Amino acid sequence: MEHNLSKHISGKFNQDLENVRNHVLAMGGLVEQQLNSALDAVSANDSEQARQVEKDDYKVNAMEVSIDEECTRIIAKRQPAASDLRLVVAIAKTIADLERIGDEARRIAQVALDSFSKEQQDLLVMIDNMGRQVSKMLHDVLDAFARMDVEAAFKVHKEDAKVDREYEALIRQIMTYMMEDPRSIPKIMALVWSVRSLERIGDRCQNIAEYVIYFVKGKDIRHISQEDIEKDILKL
Amino acid sequence: MEHNLSKHISGKFNQDLENVRNHVLAMGGLVEQQLNSALDAVSANDSEQARQVEKDDYKVNAMEVSIDEECTRIIAKRQPAASDLRLVVAIAKTIADLERIGDEARRIAQVALDSFSKEQQDLLVMIDNMGRQVSKMLHDVLDAFARMDVEAAFKVHKEDAKVDREYEALIRQIMTYMMEDPRSIPKIMALVWSVRSLERIGDRCQNIAEYVIYFVKGKDIRHISQEDIEKDILKL
Numbered sequence: 001m002e003h004n005l006s007k008h009i010s011g012k013f014n015q016d017l018e019n020v021r022n023h024v025l026a027m028g029g030l031v032e033q034q035l036n037s038a039l040d041a042v043s044a045n046d047s048e049q050a051r052q053v054e055k056d057d058y059k060v061n062a063m064e065v066s067i068d069e070e071c072t073r074i075i076a077k078r079q080p081a082a083s084d085l086r087l088v089v090a091i092a093k094t095i096a097d098l099e100r101i102g103d104e105a106r107r108i109a110q111v112a113l114d115s116f117s118k119e120q121q122d123l124l125v126m127i128d129n130m131g132r133q134v135s136k137m138l139h140d141v142l143d144a145f146a147r148m149d150v151e152a153a154f155k156v157h158k159e160d161a162k163v164d165r166e167y168e169a170l171i172r173q174i175m176t177y178m179m180e181d182p183r184s185i186p187k188i189m190a191l192v193w194s195v196r197s198l199e200r201i202g203d204r205c206q207n208i209a210e211y212v213i214y215f216v217k218g219k220d221i222r223h224i225s226q227e228d229i230e231k232d233i234l235k236l
Numbered sequence: 237m238e239h240n241l242s243k244h245i246s247g248k249f250n251q252d253l254e255n256v257r258n259h260v261l262a263m264g265g266l267v268e269q270q271l272n273s274a275l276d277a278v279s280a281n282d283s284e285q286a287r288q289v290e291k292d293d294y295k296v297n298a299m300e301v302s303i304d305e306e307c308t309r310i311i312a313k314r315q316p317a318a319s320d321l322r323l324v325v326a327i328a329k330t331i332a333d334l335e336r337i338g339d340e341a342r343r344i345a346q347v348a349l350d351s352f353s354k355e356q357q358d359l360l361v362m363i364d365n366m367g368r369q370v371s372k373m374l375h376d377v378l379d380a381f382a383r384m385d386v387e388a389a390f391k392v393h394k395e396d397a398k399v400d401r402e403y404e405a406l407i408r409q410i411m412t413y414m415m416e417d418p419r420s421i422p423k424i425m426a427l428v429w430s431v432r433s434l435e436r437i438g439d440r441c442q443n444i445a446e447y448v449i450y451f452v453k454g455k456d457i458r459h460i461s462q463e464d465i466e467k468d469i470l471k472l
Contacts, residue, residue, distance in 0.1 A: 080312075092325075096329075189407070
C-alpha cells in the first residue's frame, strides 16, 4: 500500500518539501554506503577503507545540520498545516537517526584497524552476517520512507526482533570465546562494541519505520505493541 | 549569564510556551529521579527498587509523547516566529534525549537483579562514582535548560570529556577483572553495559547543552569544536 505523497502536499509547498525529501534520500544513501563500506572494511581487514569511512563521516553530519535548517526554515516561512507539518517532523527525526547510524558505522569500521587470529576470524564472519542483515533493514526502511509505504515500514519494524535475537546469540558466542582465551579480551571487546553498534542501528531503523507510520497514519506509535499497531493503526 | 526567556516570547504564546517548558522540567525531574533510583538500586543491590525503575519507565515515555504532541500543536496553531520556533525545536529535541536517558536508567537498574561477590563489589563502587558524576551532569544541564543559561550549558558540555575518560578507565578495569576471572565474564558483562549506558547518558546531557546554546544563540553547534564554540559563538 503505497502512500500518495503528493496528495498530502498543498500547492506552494510542493517544491520545498520535494527538495527536502530528496535531500533526506541522498543522506540515507550516503549513510547506507558508509555502513556497507564499514562492513567491507572489517571483512577484508582493510584499514585504508576504514579510515575513509571515518573521514567521510563529516559529510553525514553536514547533511544533517543542513536538512535540519531546511526544516526549520520551511516551518517558519510556510507555516505548514497538519499533514505537511507531520512530514517535516518525520523528516527532522529521521535525519537525527540517520546521523547516529553514521556514527555507529564509523565505530564499526574501527574493527578493521586491528588484526585477528584465524579463530577470531570466525567471529568476524558472524558479525558480517549480522551486519548485512542490518544493512538490508536500513535499505528497506529508506525505501519505505521514499515511497511512504506503511506496510513496508511495518515489515522493517518487525524485523528488528530478529536482529535482537541475532545480537543476543552473537554476544553469547563472543563471551564463550573470551572465557576460552582471556588474554584476547581487550581485542575481542572491540567486537562486542561493533555488535552492539549493529543492534543499535536496528533500533534506529525501527525508529525511522515509526516516523513513516506517524506521517501516513497521523499516529505516534512509539511504545505501542506491534500487535496493537497491526490491529488498531494499520488495520491489516 | 542568564538568558531572559520572557523577552523571547511574543505575547499570546506566553502561556503555551510556559506550559510546555514546565512539562519538560517535570519530565527532566522524573528522569533524574529514575537515574538516581537505578543507581541506588545497584549500590544497595535492591531488586525491588530496580523493578520499580523498570515499571516507572512508561511514565517517562508517556511524557515524551504528550510533550511532542504539544510541540506539534503549538507550531500548527501558533505559527511561531524564529526565536519561538527555536524554543519549540530545542524542546522537541531535549525530550527525545530525556526519553533515551530514561531507557538507559532502566538498563542500569538491571544490574541490581543480580548479586555480586565481594571483589566484584569494588567494580560496583566505581560504577556508582561514575553514575553520581553523570547524575550531577544531568541535574546541571536541566538547571541550565530551566534558566536558559548558556554558560552553565557550556560547562556541562565540557564536563562530558571527563565522563569519557572515566568510562575508558572503568572499561579497562573491568577487562582486567575479566581476564583474572574468566568464569565471571557473563555476569561482568552486565557491568560493561551499565558503564556504557552511563557514558551514553553523558553524551545525551551534552546534546541537551547544545540545544540550550542553539536556542539562546541561534547557532547549531553540533560537530563544532569546543574551542570554536567558546571563541566564535559564546565569545567568552
